[in-house]
Amino acid sequence: MAVSGNYYFAIVGHQDNPMFEMEFVPTNKEPKKEDHRHLNQFIAHAALDLVDESMWTTTSMYLRLVDKFNECSSKQVNKQHPSKTSASLLLCFLRYVSAFVTAGRIRLICLHDVKNDDGIKNFFMEMYETYIKVGIVRFRHSICT
Amino acid sequence: MAQCKFSPHEYIQNSFSPQVAILCSEDADNLCLKNNLRFVELIQPFCRLNSEIRIADPAGTTVPFRNLRVVFEDMNRRPPQPTLGKKLLSEVVSSTPWDRPVTRTIGASGTREALELELQPSTPWFETWRDTFLHVQYPSDHEFTKHYIACIVVVAATSEQPVEQLNRLSQYLHQQLHQTPARFPKWFSPNILKFCVLLHDVTAGDLTRQVKQQSEQIFEHMVTTFGSSNCHLLQINSRETDQTDIHLPDPWSQFLLQRAACDLSGGNSSETSSGTGTPREDVSALPSRVIEGDTMDTAEPIHPLSPTLPPTDEKNGTFDMMPGVEISSDVPVMVNRPSLGVGAGQHHGGCLTSSDVDRIRIFIHEFCVRSLIPHVEKQIRYLNEVVTNRSRSKSLLSATRRWLVGNKSPGSATNSVIYSSEATELQTRRLGDLCFMFGLYEVAYSYYHTAKNDFKSDQAWLYFAGAQEMAALAAFMQNSSDYPKRYLENSLQTYLNVCKVYNFAIRSTLLSTEVLKHCGEFGEAAMMFIKLTSEESDLLSALMLEQAAHCFINSQRPLPRKYAFHMTLAGHRFSKAGQRSHSLRAYKQAFQVYATHGWVLAEDHIHFTLGKQAHHLKQLTEGLEAYSKLVDQKLKKNASSQQSPSQQITYVREFINIFHQYTEQEWNASLGAPCLPLPLIESQVTRVLLGAPQDSPTSSDWIAASHLSLDAPPPDNARWFALEREVTEKYSGLNANTFKPNLQLLTSDTPNTESPVVPVNEPVVVEIIMVNPLSLSLLISDVRLVFTFEPADDEEPNDVSVKHSTCLFLH
Numbered sequence: 001m002a003v004s005g006n007y008y009f010a011i012v013g014h015q016d017n018p019m020f021e022m023e024f025v026p027t028n029k030e031p032k033k034e035d036h037r038h039l040n041q042f043i044a045h046a047a048l049d050l051v052d053e054s055m056w057t058t059t060s061m062y063l064r065l066v067d068k069f070n071e072c073s074s075k076q077v078n079k080q081h082p083s084k085t086s087a088s089l090l091l092c093f094l095r096y097v098s099a100f101v102t103a104g105r106i107r108l109i110c111l112h113d114v115k116n117d118d119g120i121k122n123f124f125m126e127m128y129e130t131y132i133k134v135g136i137v138r139f140r141h142s143i144c145t
Numbered sequence: 146m147a148q149c150k151f152s153p154h155e156y157i158q159n160s161f162s163p164q165v166a167i168l169c170s171e172d173a174d175n176l177c178l179k180n181n182l183r184f185v186e187l188i189q190p191f192c193r194l195n196s197e198i199r200i201a202d203p204a205g206t207t208v209p210f211r212n213l214r215v216v217f218e219d220m221n222r223r224p225p226q227p228t229l230g231k232k233l234l235s236e237v238v239s240s241t242p243w244d245r246p247v248t249r250t251i252g253a254s255g256t257r258e259a260l261e262l263e264l265q266p267s268t269p270w271f272e273t274w275r276d277t278f279l280h281v282q283y284p285s286d287h288e289f290t291k292h293y294i295a296c297i298v299v300v301a302a303t304s305e306q307p308v309e310q311l312n313r314l315s316q317y318l319h320q321q322l323h324q325t326p327a328r329f330p331k332w333f334s335p336n337i338l339k340f341c342v343l344l345h346d347v348t349a350g351d352l353t354r355q356v357k358q359q360s361e362q363i364f365e366h367m368v369t370t371f372g373s374s375n376c377h378l379l380q381i382n383s384r385e386t387d388q389t390d391i392h393l394p395d396p397w398s399q400f401l402l403q404r405a406a407c408d409l410s411g412g413n414s415s416e417t418s419s420g421t422g423t424p425r426e427d428v429s430a431l432p433s434r435v436i437e438g439d440t441m442d443t444a445e446p447i448h449p450l451s452p453t454l455p456p457t458d459e460k461n462g463t464f465d466m467m468p469g470v471e472i473s474s475d476v477p478v479m480v481n482r483p484s485l486g487v488g489a490g491q492h493h494g495g496c497l498t499s500s501d502v503d504r505i506r507i508f509i510h511e512f513c514v515r516s517l518i519p520h521v522e523k524q525i526r527y528l529n530e531v532v533t534n535r536s537r538s539k540s541l542l543s544a545t546r547r548w549l550v551g552n553k554s555p556g557s558a559t560n561s562v563i564y565s566s567e568a569t570e571l572q573t574r575r576l577g578d579l580c581f582m583f584g585l586y587e588v589a590y591s592y593y594h595t596a597k598n599d600f601k602s603d604q605a606w607l608y609f610a611g612a613q614e615m616a617a618l619a620a621f622m623q624n625s626s627d628y629p630k631r632y633l634e635n636s637l638q639t640y641l642n643v644c645k646v647y648n649f650a651i652r653s654t655l656l657s658t659e660v661l662k663h664c665g666e667f668g669e670a671a672m673m674f675i676k677l678t679s680e681e682s683d684l685l686s687a688l689m690l691e692q693a694a695h696c697f698i699n700s701q702r703p704l705p706r707k708y709a710f711h712m713t714l715a716g717h718r719f720s721k722a723g724q725r726s727h728s729l730r731a732y733k734q735a736f737q738v739y740a741t742h743g744w745v746l747a748e749d750h751i752h753f754t755l756g757k758q759a760h761h762l763k764q765l766t767e768g769l770e771a772y773s774k775l776v777d778q779k780l781k782k783n784a785s786s787q788q789s790p791s792q793q794i795t796y797v798r799e800f801i802n803i804f805h806q807y808t809e810q811e812w813n814a815s816l817g818a819p820c821l822p823l824p825l826i827e828s829q830v831t832r833v834l835l836g837a838p839q840d841s842p843t844s845s846d847w848i849a850a851s852h853l854s855l856d857a858p859p860p861d862n863a864r865w866f867a868l869e870r871e872v873t874e875k876y877s878g879l880n881a882n883t884f885k886p887n888l889q890l891l892t893s894d895t896p897n898t899e900s901p902v903v904p905v906n907e908p909v910v911v912e913i914i915m916v917n918p919l920s921l922s923l924l925i926s927d928v929r930l931v932f933t934f935e936p937a938d939d940e941e942p943n944d945v946s947v948k949h950s951t952c953l954f955l956h
Binding site: 037046047 | 697711739743
């Protein structure tokens with residue numbers, strides 16, 4: 001069974017702060033993944049350590065796959081306490097972590113469950129360019145006024 | 146992993162200590178019970194030799210060995226059932242005391258700034274867990290490290306017929322050794338060391354010289370039966386009565402706690418399955434000081450040698466029956482008598498003087514050096530000969546065996562290869578185990594290597610994995626810089642995937658990670674720990690994840706974010722395993738790394754769990770703090786991710802719940818009303834109107850002078866103030882600079898430096914703007930404006946009506 005394309009994208013600043021976050025959930029899944037939104041953040045944050053290590057090993061900005069998270073469980077949501085944020089009804093929660101580091105050490109992290117090197121690399125390049133354009137806008141305004 | 150009490154070498158040595166069985170007669174045990182200790186417990190604090198011993202390897206060279214530790218167990222002890230074992234492990238983890246956390250600075254590296262973390266330097270609960278884990282394992286047939294290599298028979302000199310007792314015990318032992326279907330207890334080989342101890346009670350025995358002579362006679366008889374190096378006369382109980390002198394040191398209590406739980410649970414398991422064994426209530430019914438000769442006590446457990454019992458089949462934890470043995474019931478054998486619980490007032494060793502304690506120490510030393518080591522050396526030489534002789538005719542035997550066992554398909558021969566007890570491969574394994582337990586690591590390695598190859602060619606995978614693991618450990622103990630690392634990994638793989646023996650995989654991980662820690666390979670150790678986490682056992686996974694987290698933080702280049710992530714996962718598993726305080730601690734320590742960085746969802750998850758755990762542990766202040774941070778939106782307004790409405794509803798509900806409890810139980814009323822984080826109040830747009838707006842009389846001719854009101858358009862203060870200033874200047878000739886306008890409506894635009902004056906009994910209206918930052922609606926009711934009166938310096942409020950008043954607020 002093909003795993004659906006769940007993606008989580010975050011731009012992390014210098015103080016380990018998420019400057020931008022975005023989740024892509026395929027539309028065929030019901031929005032029951034409330035419980036895992038925080039898990040995405042945890043995985044992304046933990047991967048930063050490995051990003052730090054591997055960014056010295058290559059001169060390119062795209063760091064490919066830096067980390068993987070795999071947790072297999074088959075528990076059920078506790079019916080009396082649906083507020084419990086525990087793993088629910090999934091068999092395997094697998095996330096690959098790809099990273100992209102800019103020259104200014106801003107990190108772009110992407111969590112995905114299918115390996116898609118080229119697609120993710122292009123995505124990172126586009127986001128990088130957008131990020132630069134957003135940053136330049138401020139300069140332009142302050143110069144012009 | 147965290148710092149442990151023992152170094153890796155010590156830990157490996159402790160995990161594979163030689164086991165000696167104790168067979169104690171009831172009279173002898175009663176003597177010891179004067180001290181609230183059984184014989185087995187009495188000798189526990191002394192089972193580690195401080196001096197160095199020398200042992201000869203098969204080639205004849207003597208090798209020194211330090212800190213030999215011998216494990217003494219009651220012969221009839223059975224390891225507890227798996228469910229009880231799990232409960233025991235759980236209890237051990239929750240009851241181990243912690244150290245205080247220390248602050249450590251993690252230097253800046255990469256994109257990360259320096260961090261100051263408060264963390265636990267050592268994890269004593271993990272160490273007690275792994276010790277207990279090894280203690281409750283069933284001895285398996287593919288290895289011999291948990292098999293008894295000797296048996297000590299203990300009789301009392303002051304019993305009625307000690308010689309007969311001795312004979313009966315010896316007979317019983319002999320039967321236990323030679324049962325044809327080999328069941329518990331597990332013996333190392335059919336000819337183990339038999340050692341005899343005559344226990345002489347000094348206070349009781351010295352009363353008559355006759356008794357003293359009698360005990361000497363008995364001792365002579367023992368020497369003729371067992372050999373002079375295998376007997377010992379131990380004198381104890383020199384102190385007259387059980388004086389509760391609290392100045393005596395009590396080295397026994399630390400050993401008793403664990404053993405009591407283990408043995409009692411072993412007894413309970415048999416009780417549930419067969420009806421024999423000791424009911425738990427008997428522990429309190431047993432008198433704390435047993436009078437000698439009281440053998441027909443009704444609280445005495447029904448022992449398996451009683452001829453009235455029906456034969457029971459031995460399963461895990463029940464006892465075996467000897468229907469053929471004719472033993473009269475007036476010489477009961479002490480079997481699985483529960484050790485008396487470590488009560489708060491219980492004092493141990495009350496009848497022992499320090500010379501008694503020294504004698505016990507000497508006894509253990511003599512037993513090890515005079516008796517055990519020579520026996521072991523002899524065994525090693527004998528087995529070595531057997532192995533070298535048999536290996537010559539090995540090819541014929543092995544071919545025969547292969548033909549008998551049948552065809553083996555790769556990977557499926559997990560249990561289908563069974564070796565007879567005298568098989569050469571097992572003898573080699575025995576030899577390796579014996580050498581390993583007594584410090585002859587180099588020869589142990591060669592034997593294990595041979596055994597491993599034999600098992601591999603026979604495709605006996607469990608045996609192969611065991612031998613391979615021990616070979617690696619022997620090489621490590623011999624020379625820690627050079628050892629076959631892949632052996633350990635391979636064994637672990639085999640245990641997990643081929644043989645599916647989970648407990649051995651756990652033990653292998655515990656040992657391998659110690660080895661890796663010594664070599665500084667923290668990353669690999671962390672991977673091993675993580676590999677062992679599974680959904681089956683929450684407590685195991687929690688401990689493994691926590692150790693992995695410690696590996697990350699202790700590695701050469703610390704990885705604090707990984708540490709925090711794994712501590713969070715560990716905290717989650719701890720809470721599922723019911724270990725609330727550990728869960729709280731893990732989450733708190735993980736939170737330090739996440740704090741105030743803006744990962745809203747992650748932080749919220751941590752706060753939510755912290756709040757829940759604190760709530761359950763009745764730490765309301767902490768719980769309230771955690772929940773307040775959940776609903777406090779001041780920090781979160783600018784974060785990029787937000788919680789969904791359903792989560793917010795949950796958080797607010799929990800917050801209100803705990804807030805109620807907190808204010809009822811812990812809030813000190815004299816401090817005034819507590820401060821709520823919701824709703825947010827915009828203090829800059831607060832307005833105060835002095836005097837209530839009045840309805841102007843309606844008349845067509847007049848336009849009433851309208852007072853200020855809150856709803857009216859903001860007055861043009863500048864013009865009014867200017868007018869007022871001119872009037873007052875003209876009237877009173879005051880200086881323009883000291884003019885202060887008469888304010889009726891105080892807002893953020895007016896100069897509010899002085900407190901306004903309001904006549905008594907005139908209303909004051911305060912308008913407060915509240916903002917609800919959440920995406921759900923909040924219903925606020927019963928709002929009151931509370932004020933406190935501060936009198937001017939020397940005035941006293943003589944008017945009683947100046948106190949707190951209320952006003953209803955409608956919005």
